[in-house]
Amino acid sequence: MIEAMGLRKTYGRKVAVHDLSFTVRPGIVTGFLGPNGSGKSTTMRMILGLDRPTAGSVLVDGRPFARHEAPLSSLGALLDAKAVHTGRSAEKHLRAMAATAGIPRSRVAEVVELVGLQDVAKRRAGGFSLGMGQRLGIASALLGNPSTVMFDEPVNGLDPDGILWIRNLMKSLAREGRAVFVSSHLMSEMALTAEHLVVIGRGRLIADEGVQTFIDRVRPRGVTVRSPQVEQLTELVHTAGGTISATPEGAFDVRGLTAEQIGDGALTAGIALHELTTVRASLEEAFMELTADAVEYAAHGTTTPGSAPGVASGPTTDPRTLQEVAR
Ligand SMILES: Nc1ncnc2c1ncn2[C@@H]1O[C@H](COP(=O)(O)OP(=O)(O)OP(=O)(O)O)[C@@H](O)[C@H]1O
Numbered sequence: 328m329i330e331a332m333g334l335r336k337t338y339g340r341k342v343a344v345h346d347l348s349f350t351v352r353p354g355i356v357t358g359f360l361g362p363n364g365s366g367k368s369t370t371m372r373m374i375l376g377l378d379r380p381t382a383g384s385v386l387v388d389g390r391p392f393a394r395h396e397a398p399l400s401s402l403g404a405l406l407d408a409k410a411v412h413t414g415r416s417a418e419k420h421l422r423a424m425a426a427t428a429g430i431p432r433s434r435v436a437e438v439v440e441l442v443g444l445q446d447v448a449k450r451r452a453g454g455f456s457l458g459m460g461q462r463l464g465i466a467s468a469l470l471g472n473p474s475t476v477m478f479d480e481p482v483n484g485l486d487p488d489g490i491l492w493i494r495n496l497m498k499s500l501a502r503e504g505r506a507v508f509v510s511s512h513l514m515s516e517m518a519l520t521a522e523h524l525v526v527i528g529r530g531r532l533i534a535d536e537g538v539q540t541f542i543d544r545v546r547p548r549g550v551t552v553r554s555p556q557v558e559q560l561t562e563l564v565h566t567a568g569g570t571i572s573a574t575p576e577g578a579f580d581v582r583g584l585t586a587e588q589i590g591d592g593a594l595t596a597g598i599a600l601h602e603l604t605t606v607r608a609s610l611e612e613a614f615m616e617l618t619a620d621a622v623e624y625a626a627h628g629t630t631t632p633g634s635a636p637g638v639a640s641g642p643t644t645d646p647r648t649l650q651e652v653a654r
Pocket residue numbers: 338341342343361362363364365366367368369370
């Protein structure tokens with residue numbers, strides 16, 4: 328478990344991280360998202376004690392990481408997979424790490440198998456491909472059987488097989504009850520992997536909430552409707568102030584009205600509907616919208632003056648209900 332409390336980091340006059348507070352809980356994958364330069368690496372470095380906070384503090388399992396007697400058993404981290412430039416074999420590299428940390432040798436074979444490096448464990452790690460290096464970095468992070476794992480951009484540069492492997496690994500580490508904290512630029516990947524999100528922009532907290540809650544903060548993209556009564560449907564939508572356009576799949580994309588409004592209006596007007604689906608924003612669309620100007624937004628639960636553009640309260644529409652329109 329990671330608890331950041333009022334974390335702040337300045338470099339000269341540059342404020343890289345502003346009063347950041349969040350918790351990474353056990354048993355779930357928490358995604359750490361933010362545009363480039365938003366302070367993710369700086370935050371991770373402060374968690375590991377590699378950078379000292381200008382203010383605030385961060386605890387790993389209730390203590391600063393540096394104060395743990397067996398740090399590798401509390402937090403395992405992969406910050407830069409390319410950092411493993413070693414002339415040693417993967418096995419020797421892991422054995423040396425284990426010996427330094429007082430971890431039994433038998434654990435080396437376990438992690439080698441866990442990350443699927445058995446066949447190449449005796450090969451020089453310096454000659455590893457990016458994917459193999461990534462696996463070795465993860466093996467190093469898991470060596471101490473830590474209760475918390477933290478990975479910075481673990482899927483960068485990996486092929487689809489490697490990405491799938493990392494996704495499944497993260498989920499299984501969380502299922503084992505570990506706290507998993509992972510940053511990534513790949514939103515579609517995060518949507519599949521993470522249950523919870525910590526989102527920052529320009530060093531400030533934008534969201535600390537479930538993935539679906541985050542997505543629901545932006546307007547749905549529209550409503551997909553199928554109906555054999557095209558003319559009546561079109562008239563209904565236009566009269567209520569919505570827009571309607573045909574999709575290549577033979578359905579209609581309705582904007583400016585909710586599915587409930589369309590459904591109720593169609594019922595009153597006697598229009599048969601064969602499909603009525605709200606199209607939710609993707610995580611990527613929500614992320615782009617909510618981090619577009621990070622300074623304008625506040626963490627969930629706090630307010631900014633006026634309502635932040637893009638933060639949904641439902642589509643704007645004709646104040647009349649569609650039943651009224653249909654009558
Ligand atoms: N050692 C440093 N000296 C001065 N400024 C720094 C230093 N490290 C980071 N910064 C600045 O702090 C801000 C946050 O950087 P950081 O690397 O933490 O962001 P990030 O979210 O990890 O970005 P990316 O996704 O591009 O890796 C950036 O503006 C960066 O230029």
